[in-house]
Amino acid sequence: xxHWEANMADNGVNVAALIEAREALTKAxxxxxxxxxxxxxxxxxxxSHSTVEGFYGLGQEQHHKKTFAFDADHPEIFAAADQGATxxxxxxVGLASCLTAGIAxxxxxxxxxxxxxxxxxxxxxxxxGILGIDEDVRNGFGGIKVTYNIDADAKREDIEALVAQSxxxxxxxxxxxxxxxxxxxxxxxxx
Amino acid sequence: xxHWEANMADNGVNVAALIEAREALTKAxxxxxxxxxxxxxxxxxxxSHSTVEGFYGLGQEQHHKKTFAFDADHPEIFAAADQGATxxxxxxVGLASCLTAGIAxxxxxxxxxxxxxxxxxxxxxxxxGILGIDEDVRNGFGGIKVTYNIDADAKREDIEALVAQSxxxxxxxxxxxxxxxxxxxxxxxxx
Numbered sequence: 001x002x003h004w005e006a007n008m009a010d011n012g013v014n015v016a017a018l019i020e021a022r023e024a025l026t027k028a029x030x031x032x033x034x035x036x037x038x039x040x041x042x043x044x045x046x047x048s049h050s051t052v053e054g055f056y057g058l059g060q061e062q063h064h065k066k067t068f069a070f071d072a073d074h075p076e077i078f079a080a081a082d083q084g085a086t087x088x089x090x091x092x093v094g095l096a097s098c099l100t101a102g103i104a105x106x107x108x109x110x111x112x113x114x115x116x117x118x119x120x121x122x123x124x125x126x127x128x129g130i131l132g133i134d135e136d137v138r139n140g141f142g143g144i145k146v147t148y149n150i151d152a153d154a155k156r157e158d159i160e161a162l163v164a165q166s167x168x169x170x171x172x173x174x175x176x177x178x179x180x181x182x183x184x185x186x187x188x189x190x191x
Numbered sequence: 192x193x194h195w196e197a198n199m200a201d202n203g204v205n206v207a208a209l210i211e212a213r214e215a216l217t218k219a220x221x222x223x224x225x226x227x228x229x230x231x232x233x234x235x236x237x238x239s240h241s242t243v244e245g246f247y248g249l250g251q252e253q254h255h256k257k258t259f260a261f262d263a264d265h266p267e268i269f270a271a272a273d274q275g276a277t278x279x280x281x282x283x284v285g286l287a288s289c290l291t292a293g294i295a296x297x298x299x300x301x302x303x304x305x306x307x308x309x310x311x312x313x314x315x316x317x318x319x320g321i322l323g324i325d326e327d328v329r330n331g332f333g334g335i336k337v338t339y340n341i342d343a344d345a346k347r348e349d350i351e352a353l354v355a356q357s358x359x360x361x362x363x364x365x366x367x368x369x370x371x372x373x374x375x376x377x378x379x380x381x382x
Contacts, residue, residue: 032319038283047292062268079205081203090281093231100233101263120228150377171332184337184358189307
């Protein structure tokens with residue numbers, strides 16, 4: 001349900017609810033502790049099937065409306081079956097969708113009507129890293145370039161400011177640009 | 192087509208082709224320069240639709256067998272429509288699928304038969320960061336825990352070594368645990 005004023009931009013983001021959430025969580029920071037999850041099952045070769053359904057937040061277990069399922073694989077030029085997007089492409093989808101959601105939310109908050117927002121994301125990778133050819137080459141991206149084409153009812157500098165603010169508050173932008181500690185545990189069944 | 196020896200493990204990974212690729216790329220490092228891509232289009236609110244299809248590598252444009260499409264959104268508790276997985280969940284899918292593909296490839300190379308590989312990934316996030324409540328709280332994950340349950344024809348330490356080697360060569364593990372430079376360009380249509 002949307003209840004914006006007639007002279008307000010409507011990007012479909014319920015900013016009032018987000019501001020309310022911010023106020024509520026300022027008073028109850030323990031409710032702001034979230035856990036996001038995915039489950040992954042190996043199928044064959046480099047093909048795996050992942051699902052996303054439950055997460056934790058606001059002090060209790062939460063659920064998506066449905067289970068989201070994703071196949072990942074390596075492409076045929078890596079002698080694989082190409083049964084899904086390559087894992088690194090999932091990261092690019094996460095980055096683009098996080099920044100795009102942020103742009104819509106910030107635009108709503110600033111009363112800027114968006115007409116269209118399109119992004120292309122490109123990550124350079126020297127695969128001498130993952131192939132173990134050169135120890136000085138990293139496994140991940142050398143760098144990532146995101147290009148936005150935005151049609152909005154605003155001046156150029158205001159559109160640029162939207163994107164800058166989205167970067168500043170983007171979870172995935174932070175994950176990609178800053179280090180995160182990852183702990184990997186193994187439970188062998190047959191050891 | 193699989194042509195493994197009768198006494199060889201078969202995890203469906205063509206390791207011979209990967210070793211051949213490593214040899215070829217050692218002689219022609221320019222062919223190892225890849226570009227991975229995603230395109231993202233804003234739909235409404237925090238909902239976006241992304242596609243993955245083309246990439247660049249081995250000195251030319253490459254294509255997946257088909258276009259992979261992904262919807263991303265925020266969940267209902269964020270007053271959004273939950274039309275897809277949350278962007279940060281895409282990162283977890285990328286991480287789990289990258290490590291899992293690596294485990295299968297390393298196991299093949301070490302002649303270890305995998306029976307099942309399942310992972311759960313959980314990323315902690317204090318959303319006081321993305322909500323701008325506390326500037327000292329980061330936007331991304333505080334930390335990520337990956338738990339593998341692996342049933343394989345190998346000793347416990349050999350199974351653990353598989354996972355350790357996969358981490359060492361994983362592109363997404365590197366992206367998450369180390370910083371990557373991201374450049375964001377904006378082309379406003381109406382400025």
